Amino acid sequence: MINENNRKTIQQNLLMWYREHQRDLPWRRDKDPYKIWVSEIMLQQTRVDTVIPYYNQFIKKFPSLHQLAQADEEEVIKAWEGLGYYSRARNLHAAVKEVVAKYGGKVPSTPEEISSLKGVGSYTTGAILSIAYNQKLAAVDGNVLRVISRLFSLTDDIAKSTTRKKFEKIVLRILPDHSPGDFNQALMELGATICTPTSPTCLICPLREVCKGFADGLQDELPIKKKLKSPKKVPVIFLWITDGEYLLLEKRKKQGLLAGMWGLPTIEHVPKDKIKDEVEKYIMVKNIEHSSFETIGSFEHIFSHRHWQITLLRISVHINEQEKKRNDTWFRVQDLPQIALARVYQKAYQLISSLADSRKM
DNA sequence: GAAACGTGGAA
């Protein structure tokens, strides 16, 4: 199915196109395996435009693998704030520490070693090793899944994990000996800019002459992908518990959504008619002296698999000094910007802030 | 193999 002619044409056309049209991205400035690694983790399920400012700020803050390894986790999470999938940051931090401990600070260069690091799967292994170490490995991401589907007119469901393995073998067959890193990036770049999910611009595609999907007229039908379930709606309460100076935050559970992140006290699965009951139960359990509570407002936040319908409540309390010292979850409101908060909690903060502003005027 | 895991931008 892939003859010698096609392979050569694919390699030459794609590589030539890439060298002419590649975007100037910050992580392409050098081949430091650490920087390539950071960029690949950030890029997981995340757009290039979103990543660029995070990457620049992250590398500025942690210029070397060693400096990242020595940083506090809170600091690393703060640098990741708003990027999402926070386990990526925790895994990267843990993995970098392991590289220092086990490999003397040098990013390992074998597939076995590097893929054993936390957060480094099949794709990232291929990406780092091909780009930074010039090794002939496939790096199959969502772009490549789509490009390969069309290029060879394949109807495999790209949502299935087995398809990725099959496509890795195919990529390996067209990967050139000489620039596997450039070729992998070219495949992704093509998918991101030409062979796009909808309305691919086949007219200017460097692979049009060898694209079976195009020849079959299937460029708009491929790839085949099973539809995702829509996020499940959940009524949620956020509690803004304060004495005007201090605010009560909670550390979220180690497992699950926003694991280990600081956030407002959050109560899930509360139907509207039971909000009052749930809040009073919470205050009772926490043994907080409160004077009043009011509804600040409502908003929604959609995760990949959950759709939170949030009601934000403000609870005025009196906090004695003993209580503030007894646990470490009371924070000065003015210190909030120094704590890493997921977007959903930042939205609540903004809501409160805008309300406070409007009241002053 | 399916589900969990964040967020924002575009169709």
Place this chain on the structure above:
DNA sequence: TTTCCAAGTTT
């Protein structure tokens, strides 16, 4: 508004 999805990995 809804749906899709963007350089995936882990459980």
